[in-house]
Structure formats: structure tokens, C-alpha cells
Amino acid sequence: GRLSIGAMGLGLAKGALEMTLKYAKERKTFGVALVKHQAVAFKLAEMATRIEAAETLLYKAAWMKQNGLAFQKQAAMAKLYCSEVAEYCAREGQQTFGGYGLMKEYPIERFYRDAALLRIGEGTSEIQRLVISRHLGC
Numbered sequence: 061g062r063l064s065i066g067a068m069g070l071g072l073a074k075g076a077l078e079m080t081l082k083y084a085k086e087r088k089t090f091g092v093a094l095v096k097h098q099a100v101a102f103k104l105a106e107m108a109t110r111i112e113a114a115e116t117l118l119y120k121a122a123w124m125k126q127n128g129l130a131f132q133k134q135a136a137m138a139k140l141y142c143s144e145v146a147e148y149c150a151r152e153g154q155q156t157f158g159g160y161g162l163m164k165e166y167p168i169e170r171f172y173r174d175a176a177l178l179r180i181g182e183g184t185s186e187i188q189r190l191v192i193s194r195h196l197g198c
Contacts, residue, residue, distance in 0.1 A: 062139035063125065065182045067139045072178065073114065073149040074173045077107045080153035083168075091102040100156060109151045114138075114145040133185035133195035140188035 081104055086096040094100045121134035150172040154161035161168050179185050 066142035071144035
């Protein structure tokens with residue numbers, strides 16, 4: 061269901077961050093590791109922050125389900141946010157890799173393609189927004 065897709069998105073986002081961080085520590089430009097450039101460091105910080113927020117949202121929805129509470133709104137929120145964070149992290153990772161990010165030899169390229177599928181499975185992002193808005197009484 062939606063929680064499973066959210067969990068896949070969260071895992072993909074974490075994998076993209078881990079891979080991007082490793083690459084940015086190893087790759088040097090002008091004799092300096094990419095990770096030491098402020099623009100790249102800020103990109104990584106934003107990825108980590110969004111992942112933390114997605115994880116909290118997903119875990120809350122799972123906790124509500126496990127404890128027999130109404131969780132449909134939170135499941136839609138978690139699926140929506142986790143899948144969009146996955147796409148964001150894959151895209152930012154791909155940009156950090158530069159031209160290598162488009163090559164099939166680098167897994168970050170596949171992360172980006174896989175992230176697009178997560179936005180569709182169990183209902184598109186627009187459907188999730190519709191579900192959430194209906195729970196808000198719109």
C-alpha cells in the first residue's frame with residue numbers, strides 16, 4: 061500500500077544521499093573534494109533534512125496503523141512526501157555526479173528512473189493531494 065511505497069521512496073532517498081556523499085568526498089575539482097564546496101555541501105544538507113522529515117512522517121503513519129488509529133490521511137501524506145523526496149534526492153545526486161549521473165554505469169542514474177515510478181504507484185502525487193484535501197474537508 062501507500063506506506064510500502066513511502067518506505068521504498070525513503071530507502072531510495074537514503075541510498076541516493078549515501079551514494080552522492082561518497083562520490084562528493086572522493087571527486088575533486090581544482091584540488092578540492094566536491095563535498096567542501098558550499099553549493100554541494102548545502103545540497104547534501106537539504107537532502108538529509110528532507111529525508112529526516114520524510115522518515116518521521118512515514119513512521120508516524122505506520123505507528124498509527126499499527127495502533128489501530130485512522131491513518132489514511134497520514135499514509136497519503138507519507139506516500140506523497142517520501143516519493144517526492146526520493147525524486148528530489150535522486151535528481152540532486154544526479155546533478156552532483158554531473159555527466160556521470162546520466163550514465164548507466166553509475167547507479168544514481170537508475171535511482172532517478174526508479175523515483176519517477178514511485179510517484180505513480182499506489183496513486184499519483186495528485187491523487188495523494190486529493191485524498192489529503194478530502195481529509196481536510198475540502
